[in-house]
Amino acid sequence: xxxxxxxxxxxxxxxxxxxCCAGRGMGVILTYKSNPGAAESVVRRIEGAGxxxxxxxxxxxxxxxxxxxxxxxxLTLKTTWGTxxxxxxxxxAGYGLFNRLETVTEAQFDGLLSVHLKGPFFLxxxxxxxxxxxxxxxxxxxxxxxxATAGVxxxxxxxxGLEVLTRYMAKEFGERRIRANSVSPxxxxxxxxxxxxxxxxxxxxxxxALGRVGEPDDVARVIAMLLSEDSTWINAQTIExxxxxxx
Ligand SMILES: NC(=O)c1ccc[n+]([C@@H]2O[C@H](COP(=O)([O-])OP(=O)(O)OC[C@H]3O[C@@H](n4cnc5c(N)ncnc54)[C@H](OP(=O)(O)O)[C@@H]3O)[C@@H](O)[C@H]2O)c1
Numbered sequence: 001x002x003x004x005x006x007x008x009x010x011x012x013x014x015x016x017x018x019x020c021c022a023g024r025g026m027g028v029i030l031t032y033k034s035n036p037g038a039a040e041s042v043v044r045r046i047e048g049a050g051x052x053x054x055x056x057x058x059x060x061x062x063x064x065x066x067x068x069x070x071x072x073x074x075l076t077l078k079t080t081w082g083t084x085x086x087x088x089x090x091x092x093a094g095y096g097l098f099n100r101l102e103t104v105t106e107a108q109f110d111g112l113l114s115v116h117l118k119g120p121f122f123l124x125x126x127x128x129x130x131x132x133x134x135x136x137x138x139x140x141x142x143x144x145x146x147x148a149t150a151g152v153x154x155x156x157x158x159x160x161g162l163e164v165l166t167r168y169m170a171k172e173f174g175e176r177r178i179r180a181n182s183v184s185p186x187x188x189x190x191x192x193x194x195x196x197x198x199x200x201x202x203x204x205x206x207x208x209a210l211g212r213v214g215e216p217d218d219v220a221r222v223i224a225m226l227l228s229e230d231s232t233w234i235n236a237q238t239i240e241x242x243x244x245x246x247x
């Protein structure tokens with residue numbers, strides 16, 4: 001059985017991806033930062049459906065903790081699945097923040113940088129020794145890298161950096177047959193940035209060819225596909241999952 005790590009798997013897209021991957025036969029290590037109850041609910045839902053999952057605490061902004069996290073992942077792999085190898089890593093954890101360029105503080109900038117670019121960089125580096133030949137890395141970016149959206153400049157800039165980093169991961173890890181791709185969602189109905197109010201949702205739906213905002217499962221199924229045997233020749237790509245947002 002392939003076992004994968006999904007950061008930020010306690011809610012939203014990460015939780016949906018965890019359930020979707022477990023439903024397709026993968027073992028799932030999902031992480032949470034502040035809400036163990038939500039993470040345990042996801043684990044129970046997966047177990048209730050016949051799958052296997054473990055929730056671990058991780059702050060992706062805390063690079064200094066990644067060595068210990070790798071050891072905890074290794075122990076979990078051995079005790080729960082009887083293996084020492086990971087089949088995939090999904091760098092999904094994140095948060096949103098609306099503030100226009102002229103009022104963004106240095107602390108806001110640094111916080112977004114830590115979670116959306118520095119964290120995925122060093123977490124991938126830390127878990128690399130555990131990734132099996134043929135493993136798949138999926139990095140969650142955003143359609144705001146393509147369509148400028150006032151109020152999210154640092155977030156979008158770091159997601160753009162993560163798309164570039166994804167191509168470098170593919171280049172450097174290719175010799176171990178490890179693939180790396182970005183999944184770039186449009187507006188998805190989650191709690192990110194405080195969630196969508198009716199007015200904002202109507203605006204975004206109107207800018208989307210398919211006429212609605214996305215649901216977490218719309219993205220989760222693409223993440224699961226990129227972790228599966230169906231996508232072994234997809235590499236170094238950014239796949240926008242947005243229903244045709246601003247086309
Ligand atoms: N929703 C959208 O419209 C949208 C669009 C484009 C891209 N994305 C991207 O998709 C990813 C998932 O977003 P979402 O909408 O599912 O968000 P969400 O519903 O707000 O869930 C965020 C998840 O990330 C975790 N998290 C937040 N900060 C963390 C940190 N510092 N360290 C570790 N975990 C942390 C949360 O854990 P706790 O609950 O334990 O705090 C939670 O599990 C993010 O990278 C986001 O930027 C989302």
